[in-house]
Amino acid sequence: MSSIVDVPRVDPAGRFPEPLRLVDDHGLGDKIFRRGVRLAGLFSLLILFFIGLFLFLQGFPALRRAGIHFFTSSGFQTLGAHPVYGVAASVVGTLEVAAVAMVVGTPVAVATAIFLSEYAPTWSRRSLIALVDLAAAIPSIIFGLWAVFEMQPNVVGFATWLSKHVAFVPFFRVNSPPLNASLFMAGLIVGIMIVPIVASICREVFSLAPPGEREAALALGATRWQMIRSVVIPFGRGGIVGAVMLGLGRALEETIAVSIVLGASFRISPYILQHGGSTISQLIAVNFGSGGKLGLQDLLFCGFVLFVMTLAINLAASRIVNRSRSGAGIEL
Amino acid sequence: MTTDSDLQSTAPTEPVPITSRAESVSSPGLGPGLHSAAGGSLLLEQPPRPSVPRPKRLPSPIRPSDIGGPDVVVLVAAALSSFCLVWVVFYQLTLLSGIFGFLVCWYALFLTLVWVGTAQLVERQAATDRVVAVVVVTAAALIVGIVVFIVVWVAAKALPTMHWGALFTKDQKNFQVAQTDALAHVGILHAIVGSLEQVLLATVLGVPLAVATAIFLNEVGGRGVRLVRTVVTAMSGTPSVVAGIFIYSMLILTHVLPYSGFAASLALIVILLPSVTRVVEEVLRIVPSGLREASLALGAPQWRTVWSVVLPTARSGVVTAVLLGVARIVGETAPLLFTAFGSQVLNANPFVHDQGALPLVIWSDVRQAQPVLIDLAFQAAFVLMSIVLVLFVAARIFGRTKGKKGKATARRPADDVLPRMFVPVPMEGDPGR
Numbered sequence: 001m002s003s004i005v006d007v008p009r010v011d012p013a014g015r016f017p018e019p020l021r022l023v024d025d026h027g028l029g030d031k032i033f034r035r036g037v038r039l040a041g042l043f044s045l046l047i048l049f050f051i052g053l054f055l056f057l058q059g060f061p062a063l064r065r066a067g068i069h070f071f072t073s074s075g076f077q078t079l080g081a082h083p084v085y086g087v088a089a090s091v092v093g094t095l096e097v098a099a100v101a102m103v104v105g106t107p108v109a110v111a112t113a114i115f116l117s118e119y120a121p122t123w124s125r126r127s128l129i130a131l132v133d134l135a136a137a138i139p140s141i142i143f144g145l146w147a148v149f150e151m152q153p154n155v156v157g158f159a160t161w162l163s164k165h166v167a168f169v170p171f172f173r174v175n176s177p178p179l180n181a182s183l184f185m186a187g188l189i190v191g192i193m194i195v196p197i198v199a200s201i202c203r204e205v206f207s208l209a210p211p212g213e214r215e216a217a218l219a220l221g222a223t224r225w226q227m228i229r230s231v232v233i234p235f236g237r238g239g240i241v242g243a244v245m246l247g248l249g250r251a252l253e254e255t256i257a258v259s260i261v262l263g264a265s266f267r268i269s270p271y272i273l274q275h276g277g278s279t280i281s282q283l284i285a286v287n288f289g290s291g292g293k294l295g296l297q298d299l300l301f302c303g304f305v306l307f308v309m310t311l312a313i314n315l316a317a318s319r320i321v322n323r324s325r326s327g328a329g330i331e332l
Numbered sequence: 333m334t335t336d337s338d339l340q341s342t343a344p345t346e347p348v349p350i351t352s353r354a355e356s357v358s359s360p361g362l363g364p365g366l367h368s369a370a371g372g373s374l375l376l377e378q379p380p381r382p383s384v385p386r387p388k389r390l391p392s393p394i395r396p397s398d399i400g401g402p403d404v405v406v407l408v409a410a411a412l413s414s415f416c417l418v419w420v421v422f423y424q425l426t427l428l429s430g431i432f433g434f435l436v437c438w439y440a441l442f443l444t445l446v447w448v449g450t451a452q453l454v455e456r457q458a459a460t461d462r463v464v465a466v467v468v469v470t471a472a473a474l475i476v477g478i479v480v481f482i483v484v485w486v487a488a489k490a491l492p493t494m495h496w497g498a499l500f501t502k503d504q505k506n507f508q509v510a511q512t513d514a515l516a517h518v519g520i521l522h523a524i525v526g527s528l529e530q531v532l533l534a535t536v537l538g539v540p541l542a543v544a545t546a547i548f549l550n551e552v553g554g555r556g557v558r559l560v561r562t563v564v565t566a567m568s569g570t571p572s573v574v575a576g577i578f579i580y581s582m583l584i585l586t587h588v589l590p591y592s593g594f595a596a597s598l599a600l601i602v603i604l605l606p607s608v609t610r611v612v613e614e615v616l617r618i619v620p621s622g623l624r625e626a627s628l629a630l631g632a633p634q635w636r637t638v639w640s641v642v643l644p645t646a647r648s649g650v651v652t653a654v655l656l657g658v659a660r661i662v663g664e665t666a667p668l669l670f671t672a673f674g675s676q677v678l679n680a681n682p683f684v685h686d687q688g689a690l691p692l693v694i695w696s697d698v699r700q701a702q703p704v705l706i707d708l709a710f711q712a713a714f715v716l717m718s719i720v721l722v723l724f725v726a727a728r729i730f731g732r733t734k735g736k737k738g739k740a741t742a743r744r745p746a747d748d749v750l751p752r753m754f755v756p757v758p759m760e761g762d763p764g765r
Contacts, residue, residue, distance in 0.1 A: 034554075041556065044545055044563050044605060044609070050578070051574065055578060111470075118468075119465060131475075134479050135475055135478070139663025142486060142694075142716065154432050158432040196475065224465070256695065260699075285666055300577055303577045307571065315566055
C-alpha cells in the first residue's frame with residue numbers, strides 16, 4: 001500500500017522546502033474503482049442524450065414533411081397520398097387533462113400533506129404515510145381499470161349536472177350527449193394519481209418548518225390553522241410550487257390510465273366534459289404500429305415533444321424545490 | 333384545537349401576565365412578522381417578573397389537539413342536518429341524481445354548517461380552525477379511502493371468477509369465444525413468465541449500474557458530479573412511454589434487437605436506473621462518515637472501504653431501494669407496448685420473439701368485448717397488485733432502521749426516500765441549492 005502523504009525531503013538547511021501535500025492516490029485498485037463508477041455515472045448522461053437524439057433523428061422526417069403544420073394541424077391519417085397528422089389537438093388535450101388534474105389534485109394533496117404533517121396523531125402517522133405512498137406505488141393500469149369500471153359510472157351524473165347547471169362556465173358546455181370517456185374523466189383520474197406525489201413533497205417541506213416559529217405562534221394564542229397559515233405555509237411556499245410542478249410533469253406524461261379512459265378523437269375544444277379527446281402520450285400508445293412508416297415517425301417526434309416538455313418542467317421544479325429546501329428565498 | 337370551555341375559563345383568570353409578556357416581545361404578535369430574532373430578544377430582554385398574584389391552581393393546559401364534547405355535537409348535528417337538507421333539495425325539489433353530486437353538495441353544506449355552528453357556539457377564529465381541520469381530515473381520508481377501495485375492489489372483482497389451477501398453468505392460446513367455463517382453459521402463465529424475466533433482467537443489469545452511479549455521486553465525487561446529478565434527476569422524470577419508444581427507435585427500428593423481453597427490460601432500465609440511484613444515494617448519505625474515515629485511516633483503499641464498510645452499513649437501505657424499484661417497474665405498461673409487444677402464448681426465451689407481461693395482458697384483454705377476457709384482465713390485475721403490495725410491505729420492513737430511538741442518525745429511509753422512486757424529487761445537492 002502506498003503512503004497517502006508525500007514524505008517531505010528535508011533540505012541541508014533543515015527546513016521543509018514545501019508544505020505537506022495530501023496525495024489522492026491509493027494504487028491501481030482505486031484507480032479502476034473510480035474510473036468504473038464515473039463511467040457508470042456518465043452512462044446515465046449517455047442514455048438521456050441518446051433518448052433525445054434518437055427520438056429526434058428518427059422522428060424528424062415527419063416534421064420535415066409536415067413543416068409548421070405538424071404543430072398546427074391534428075390527426076393521425078398517415079397512410080395514403082395526402083397524409084394529415086400533427087400534435088395540435090394532442091398538445092391542447094394534454095394541457096387540458098393536466099389542468100383538470102392539477103385543479104382536482106393540488107388542493108387535496110396540499111390538504112393531505114397538512115394533515116400528515118400537522119394533524120395526524122403520532123401513533124397513526126407512519127401507517128397513514130405508508131398508505132398515501134402506496135397510492136403512488138399502485139400501477140397506473142390499475143388506476144385506469146378502476147377509473148373505467150368504478151369511478152366513471154359514478155361521476156357521469158355529476159358531469160351531466162355540471163353541463164346542465166354550470167354551463168355558464170364555458171368549459172362545462174356540451175354539444176353532444178355522451179359524457180363518458182372525456183378529457184374531464186381522464187383529468188380526474190390523473191388528478192387522483194398525482195395526489196400522493198405532490199403530498200409527499202409538500203409533507204417533507206412542511207415538516208422542515210422551524211419548530212421555534214411554530215411554537216411562538218401557538219404561544220401567542222394562534223389557533224392551529226392560524227399557525228399553519230402564518231408559519232408552515234409561508235415557509236413551504238416554494239416547496240408547494242415545486243411539488244405542484246413535479247405533479248404537473250407527472251400529469252403530462254401519464255399514458256396508460258389516460259389511454260384506457262379517454263375515447264380517442266382529434267377535436268380541439270375547450271369543452272372538457274364532452275366525449276373524446278387526445279393527449280400526446282395517449283396518441284403514441286394507442287396508434288403505435290398502425291400508421292405505416294410515416295405514422296411511426298410522427299409518433300416518435302410526438303415522443304420527442306413530450307420528452308422536451310417534461311424535461312423542462314421537471315428541471316425547473318427541481319430547482320424550486322431545492323431552493324425552498326435550503327431555506328433561501330423565504331421571507332417570513 | 334381548543335375547546336370553547338377552556339378558552340373562556342382561561343381568558344378572565346390570567347390576563348395580566350399574558351399582556352405584559354406580549355409587550356416585551358418587540359415584533360408584533362402574529363402573522364408575517366414572526367422570525368427567530370423575536371425569540372432571541374425574548375430571552376435577552378426579559379424584564380423582571382411582574383408581581384401579579386398568581387392563581388393557586390393553574391387551569392388545565394390547553395392542548396391544540398383536544399376535541400371536546402361541543403365539537404362532536406356540532407359535527408354530528410351539521411352532518412345530519414346538511415344530509416337532510418341536501419336530500420330534500422337534491423332529490424325532492426330539483427330532481428337531480430347521481431351519488432357523486434349528492435356527496436359534493438352534502439359536503440359543501442356540511443362545511444358551512446360546521447362553520448356557522450362553531451361561530452355561534454365559540455367564535456369565528458375557532459370556526460375557521462375547525463372547518464380547516466375537517467377539510468384536511470377529509471382530504472387524507474379521501475386518498476386513503478381510494479387506495480383501500482382500489483385494493484379491495486380489484487380483489488373483489490378477481491377472486492369470484494378465479495380459476496387458480498388454470499390461471500398459473502395455462503396461457504391464452506386456447507381461448508375460444510363460445511366456450512363454457514372458458515376460464516378453466518385460459519391463464520396468464522405467459523404473462524407471469526414474461527414479467528418475471530423482464531423484471532429480473534432489468535434488475536440484474538440496472539441495479540449494479542444504479543448503485544455504481546450512487547457511489548460515484550456520494551463517495552467518489554469529482555468532476556461531473558453536478559452534471560450527473562442533474563441528469564439523473566431529469567431522467568427520473570422521463571415519461572415511461574418515452575422510455576419505450578426510445579428503445580424502440582434505437583434498437584428495434586435499427587434491427588439490433590427483435591421485439592423481445594430483453595428489449596423490454598432495457599426500456600425498464602431507463603426507468604429503474606434513475607429511481608434506484610436516487611434512493612441508494614440518499615441511503616449512502618446517512619452512513620456515518622466516521623465509519624469511512626476509520627476504514628481509510630486503517631489503510632484500506634477506497635474501493636475496499638465502499639465494498640466492506642459503506643455498502644454493508646447501507647444494506648437494508650439498498651434492499652429497500654431494489655424492492656421499491658422492482659415494485660415500480662413491474663407495473664409499467666407503456667414501455668412494454670413498444671418492446672415486448674405482448675403475446676398470447678408462452679414464450680420463455682426473453683431474447684427472441686414477442687413476449688407477454690402482466691400489464692400487457694390487462695391492457696389488451698380489458699379492451700376486448702369478451703367477458704371472459706375482462707375477467708382474466710382483472711385476475712391479472714389482482715396478481716400484479718399482490719406482487720406490488722408484497723414488495724411494498726417488504727420494502728417497509730427492510731427499511732426500518734434498528735438504531736436507537738431519538739438518535740439523529742436514526743432516520744427511516746423508507747419513509748423519506750419512497751417518493752423519490754416515483755417522482756423526480758430533486759436530490760440534495762442539485763443545482764439551485
